[in-house]
Amino acid sequence: MELVHKLLPASKKKLVISSIGVLALVLFSVFVLVEAMKxxxxxxxxxxxxxxxxxxxxxxxxxxxxxxxxxxxxxxxxxxxxxxxxxxxxxxxTAKQITVSIDGEEQAYYTTADTIEDFLIEQDLAFKERDEISHQPTEVTEDGLHIEVVKAYQVTINDGGNEKEVWTTGGTVNDLLKEADVDYEKGSDDRITPALDEKVTKGKTIDIVRVAIDEEEVTETIAFDIEERQDSSLLKGEEKVISEGEEGAVTKRFKVTKENGKEVSRELISEDVTEERVNRVVAVGTKEEVQESNLVTLANETTNQGGKTITVTASAFTSECGGCSGVTATGINLSANPNMKVIAVDPNVIPLGTKVWVEGYGEAIAGDTGGNIKGNRIDVHVPSKSAAYSWGVKTVQVKVLD
Structure with missing residues (x-):
């Protein structure tokens, strides 16, 4: 530069300097203009x-x-x-790839949503509170995120006959019963099917049989027996009550099993006689009656207004007697008709179906027979044992009405 100064005259030096300044100004202006156009x-x-x-x-x-x-x-x-x-x-x-697995079925999605909640809304994926989701809605989405969803399904619980539907996402029977607040005691007699450690599946019914085992005490009566004693002072066929019988009592203890409130079995554990029975003692006559004829069926027979009257020995019976069916030989149900007037007869003396009048008893029908009813012997039907005892054994007149 010093050489230029030496070689150029002063006027030309001024011209060169001015040109450089103008060029710099132009370049700066262009730069400013270019920058301004950005x-x-x-x-x-x-x-x-x-x-x-x-x-x-x-x-x-x-x-x-x-x-x-x-x-x-x-x-x-x-x-x-x-x-x-x-x-x-x-x-x-930049879109992120997210894989969603619903009950084991996977599908890939692409999203620019910031949170899982926004992503689910964006893809119109709606789940219930009871469904099981691997991530919280507020979590941030990331590329390669894997979301697992297990949808809840209904299972029926039959608890002792009371059914209810519960929602679950799986697990064991034991887990489900705890979630459903179903009380049960391990080691109890209750039966639960399927077993507690089995897996719950959709549409499955869980049955709970509530088993209750208790002891029950029952007091039952013991019927007395009839003890017969021969008595020569009474005519043959006559009877006399010497002492009334008394029923005894026995206390039985049972093991009672109930399922869902209904009894399914009863097992006798023990029985104790708390009151001894006393047999009824009856004197049975053995004295032979002197008769002019061996035809007892015609003895003491008299005619009366077209019918016949017979003298007979009459005892009493009731449908409540031990071993009695309550139905007569002619089909009359005395258990259903306790006040019906019916007598047991020897059909060779009084045919079955005959209407009769019995002294001290009234009109009746000959509707039954009996092992001890032979010849001039009848049994009158009374409604209760006490009435039978009161009747005893007596000699009465029987009039045949038809």
Whole structure:
């Protein structure tokens, strides 16, 4: 430069300096103009905000300038063909792949949602509170996230005959009963099927049979026997009660098993006689009656207004007697008709079906027979044992009415 100064005259030196200054001014002006022509864009890349000054014409050119290739599932706030404008705000999000497994069936999704809750809403995936989801709704989404969902299903619990439907996502029978607040005691007599350690499956019914085992005490009567004693002072066929019988009592203890409140078995554990029975003692006549004829069926027979009257020995019976069926030889149900007037006869003397009148008893029908009813002997039916005792054994007149 010093050489230039020496070689050039002073006037020319001034000209060179002025030219350099003008050139610098022009270059600066061009630079300022170029810079002024740049557009300023606010660009958000996956949450990171930056301001970019650019000469690019379109959004696609800008993305290419910053090295971003937009994927098919990525989010871009503008079309790539949109023109760049000063002050434009552009947002870009890279899509994340999320796999959702519902009851074992997997499906891949792409999303730009920030949280799992937003992702589920975006994909219209709705689940119930009772469904089991591996992640919380507030968790942030990540690329490669795997969400597992087990949908709840209904299971029927039949608890001692009372059914209810409960929701579950699986587990064992034991787990389900705890979730459903069903009380049971391990080691009890209750029966639970399927077993407590078996897996619960959809549509399954769990049956609980409530078993109760108790002891029950019952007091029963013991019927007395009739003891016969021969008495020569009584005519043959006559009887006389010497002493009334008394029923005894026995206390029985049973083991009673009930299932769901209903008795299914009863086992006798013990029995104790708490009151001894006393037999009824009856004197039975053995004295022979002097008769002019051996035809007892015609003895003492007289005619009376077209019928016949017979003298007989009459005792009493009731349908409540031990071993009695309550139904007569002619089919009359005395258990159902305790006040019906019926007598037991020897059909060779009084035919069955005959209407009669019995002294001290009234009108009756000859409707039954008996092992001890032979010849001129009858049994009158009375409604109770006490009435039979009161009747005793007596001699009466019987008139045949038809």
């Amino acid at each position: 557009a300023e864009v606010v660009f958000t890349d996956n949450g990171e905000i930056q301001t970019i000054s650019t000469h690019t014409n379109t959004v696609g050119d800008l993305l290419q300038e910053v090295g971003i290739a937009v994927g098919a599932h990525d989010f871009l706030s503008h079309d790539e063909a949109d023109l760049i404008e000063d002050g434009m705000e552009i947002t870009y999000k």
